[in-house]
Amino acid sequence: MKTKFLILVAVVALLAACKGKSSKDYEFINDRSAAMADTVAGADSTKMPAEKLVKTSDINIKVKDVRLAGEEIASLTKAYGGMVMHHQVQSTARPAHDVHISSDSIMRIAAYSTTADMMVRVPSEKLEEFTAKVSRMGIYVNMSRMDIEDKTLDYLAAQLKLKDRQELVSQQRRGKIKIKNPTDVLLLKDDMVDHKIENLRTDAAVKFSLVSLNFYQGDSILKEVIANDDPSVYNIPFFQRLGLAVADGWLLFIDIVIALANMWVLILCGLFLWRSFIYYKRQLRKTQAPAA
Known part of the structure; x- marks a missing residue:
């Protein structure tokens, strides 16, 4: 019997802990229903904004x-x-x-x-x-x-979310709500800034298309x-080319003469061999003539 009672107490404690975590660490230290009623009443009093039509x-x-x-x-x-x-x-x-x-x-x-x-x-x-x-x-x-896109409801939703967060911050300042984690306060304020910028962006898109x-x-x-980027087609004038050709020919002739002068020994040897061959053929003909 005692064991069942302890189990029941543990279950109740677990449910209470889960309920506390699900409220994002926001703790109401005064009348919770009164605080929520103020927020809902503020949301209900929000008027429908003018049409927010974005044209492109x-x-x-x-x-x-x-x-x-x-x-x-x-x-x-x-x-x-x-x-x-x-x-x-x-x-x-x-x-x-x-x-x-x-x-x-x-x-x-x-x-x-x-x-x-x-x-x-x-x-x-x-x-x-x-x-x-x-x-x-x-x-x-x-x-x-x-194209025309109606952003009225999106604009209204951002307005309501912003107003709810402003009311929450106001209640936190008045002591109706205690936020345990300071980081949550920063996240809440950042979220408020995002909604403000979103509505400002919508207003700009509505005003200018x-x-x-x-x-x-x-x-x-x-x-x-x-x-012309082909270098081979660029030549000097004809007569200038002709003069250069004559000069090149004369230089070639001089080179040949100089080369022959350098080979005078070979030339003399060649002449000697040629004359010897001619003399040999003549002597051979004279020798064969009487025999015929």
Whole structure:
């Protein structure tokens, strides 16, 4: 019987410990129901905020000149009180064709395409008017899209969470709630800052809409005269080359004469052997003639 009683006491103590942990170490030292009633009453009194509509738009158009179109869009954005957040122009060249127009010059003909990406921010109330004017800048529109996302409930949820945390901090300061772990206080305040920043970001997105623009132009042909990069085609004028050839021939003749002068002994030996061979053949013919 005593054993069963001890087991029952242990179970009750365990449940009490679990209940204490589940409240995130927040300890109410006064009337718990009164504190919670204050929080719920504050949450119920929160009014529905104004509509928080976040507008975004995407446009893809073909224009006559990418550079001029980019300048016009930037000027239009500034006129509406907006800002260019991103602007990138890129040209892609195809394989070039070289035409030889002289011995040292080449005309390089290349086709290239130019595209541009822009991200602009304009007041939301002027979004439709802005996108209509941008669309009229192009030759034709490939794609135009506008999205509207309702962030009202998300904004309200962040407001309620922030208010609950502010009320909790207020009760903690008044002594109605005691937070055992100081780290929890820092986490609670950080969470409050996050909700404030989230709502500020939503307000900015509601006030200004982001427009993503992509535009391009038809392929262009570029003709460029450049120097021939083949060293073998660069020669001096004809008469100068002829004079150098004569001079080289004379130098070669002199080298041959000098080489022959260096080999005079071999030349004499060769002449002696040749004359000896001729003499031998003559003597051989004379010897064979009487016998015939």
